[in-house]
Structures are given as structure tokens and as C-alpha cells.
Amino acid sequence: MIKLENIYKSFGDLEVLKGINLEVQEGEVVCVIGPSGSGKSTMLRCMNQLETITDGKIYIDNNLVSFVKKGKDQLNLHEREAIKLRTNLGMVFQRFNLFPHLTVLENLTIAPQLVKGEKPEEIKDRALDLLKRVGLQDKKDEYPTKLSGGQQQRVAIARALAMNPSIMLFDEPTSALDPELVGEVLEVMKKLADEGMTMVVVTHEMGFAREVGTRVIFMDEGQIVEEGDPEVIFTAPQAERTKSFLNKIL
Ligand code: ADP
Ligand code: MG
Numbered sequence: 001m002i003k004l005e006n007i008y009k010s011f012g013d014l015e016v017l018k019g020i021n022l023e024v025q026e027g028e029v030v031c032v033i034g035p036s037g038s039g040k041s042t043m044l045r046c047m048n049q050l051e052t053i054t055d056g057k058i059y060i061d062n063n064l065v066s067f068v069k070k071g072k073d074q075l076n077l078h079e080r081e082a083i084k085l086r087t088n089l090g091m092v093f094q095r096f097n098l099f100p101h102l103t104v105l106e107n108l109t110i111a112p113q114l115v116k117g118e119k120p121e122e123i124k125d126r127a128l129d130l131l132k133r134v135g136l137q138d139k140k141d142e143y144p145t146k147l148s149g150g151q152q153q154r155v156a157i158a159r160a161l162a163m164n165p166s167i168m169l170f171d172e173p174t175s176a177l178d179p180e181l182v183g184e185v186l187e188v189m190k191k192l193a194d195e196g197m198t199m200v201v202v203t204h205e206m207g208f209a210r211e212v213g214t215r216v217i218f219m220d221e222g223q224i225v226e227e228g229d230p231e232v233i234f235t236a237p238q239a240e241r242t243k244s245f246l247n248k249i250l
Helices: 040-047 077-088 104-116 120-132 149-161 179-194 206-213 232-234 239-249
Strands: 003-011 014-024 029-033 055-060 089-092 167-171 199-201 215-220 223-228
Touching: 003 040, 014 040, 014 223, 029 040, 029 206, 040 167, 040 199, 055 104, 077 089, 089 149, 104 120, 104 149, 104 232, 149 167, 149 179, 149 215, 179 206, 206 232, 215 232, 215 239, 223 239
Parallel strands: 029 199, 029 215, 089 167, 167 199
Antiparallel strands: 003 014, 003 055, 215 223
């Protein structure tokens, strides 16, 4: 569903991604771990076209969606079409980024209306159903500031799902939460995985990676150092860098 082919990304002189190759199949839950600054967020942002890559190719559902930036050139037609494919990817960030002036329900319905031109009546039922799935149907008319961090993050997940993405990307979705609120968010993510959603999850929650992940990727210094079955990565990592990272955090 996603294929990254030899992806390079630099910010000025700083090379952050150094030849990333990664394929994600339908129904996989790929958990990405690695030290801070290793390029995990940048990789997700490149997948989602929030960053333009410096070199390489990105395919979504076999469509080439990436292009290498050439100065300040206008995007051509293919490039503009490619960018539209980003709506196939839902993204959930560390900070929930809900729209504070909109109710919970409106947070879910706004993007389908504005981006996809759906009618409010059409999307409302789906939005209510999603709120039910994340256990927040009774909060539909609240404003985000009235909710706990965990509830806000569950709304953010429902909001991403409201666009009917075929892949969900999560960038440390529980890192900004008080410890007692982490579980409810992981529970929603686990349910989503059980329902067969294809997911790429950057996380420090090793328990989640081990239990829910179908594959774990260890990144360091802009490269994928090691990947494999969660059980194998956590109990018998091969690379020295993976071992020393896991020793520090486990
Ligand atoms: P991680 O998510 O693994 O902690 P990031 O992808 O956020 O790592 O960052 C990797 C490196 O890229 C870091 O050195 C970071 O400072 C740098 N970086 C990330 N985004 C930018 C940016 N927009 N401009 C300049 N440097 C950036
Ligand atoms: Mg990050």
C-alpha cells in the first residue's frame, strides 16, 4: 500500500533520511522505534507529502506520488494529482491539533466537507458512528478544550478516520499524554488494528509494538538499521545499535 524506494531527505546541509526502503502491505501494523532525532517523524511526513523528498520514490497503492523538488517551480498537473492521493493517508500527531473553535462533531465533518465536497448530512452519520467507535458519542457537542488529552487524541483519531483513509499514520500519539490517559488511546488503536486497518505507528510504547505490531522497524541516524517480527526484535536483536537502544529503554 505504501512503498518507499531509496528515500533521501535533507534540510539544508543536514541529511536526515539516508536511503530508506520500506514496503507496507495491506493490514500490516508497522511500528517504528528509534532514538530521538533519527528521522522517524520526517519519514512519516514524507509519506504524507508534508515534506518534499530530496531523492527517491514514494508509491501509494502503486501510484507514484512523490516528486523531487526543483527549486521554486510550480507543480505540474501530475504532481498536483499526486498530492491529492495524500487523502488516502490519515495522520495523527503527538499534539492533537483539533480545531478549538469547532465542536467535536464539527472537527470530524469539516475536512470531508471542505476537501471532498461531501454534504453535511452525508458525513454526519459516519462521524457519529466514528465517535461511537472511539467511545465519545456523548461528547459530540463539546468543544475540545473541555476534553481530557486522551479524549482529544481519540477525537483526532476519529477525525482522521472520517476521511476514509486506507492507511493510518501515527506519530507518537501518546507521548504528550499523562500516563493514566495513554491506555485509552492505545486501546482505540489496537481496536483499529484488529479491524484490519493498515497502520504505521511511531511509538515509544514497546508493549504496544510487541503486542499489536506485525513488524517493528528500528531507525537510527536516518536509516533503517533492523526490522522484523516484534518478538524477534525485542528478544533477539541482531544489530549492536538496536541492542544498545533497547537496553536503554527496556
Ligand atoms: P525523530 O522523529 O526520530 O525524533 P525527526 O524526523 O523529527 O526525528 O528529526 C530528524 C532530524 O531532522 C533532527 O535532527 C531534526 O532536528 C531535523 N529536522 C526535522 N525537521 C526539520 C526541519 N523542518 N528543518 C530542519 N531540520 C529538521
Ligand atoms: Mg518525532
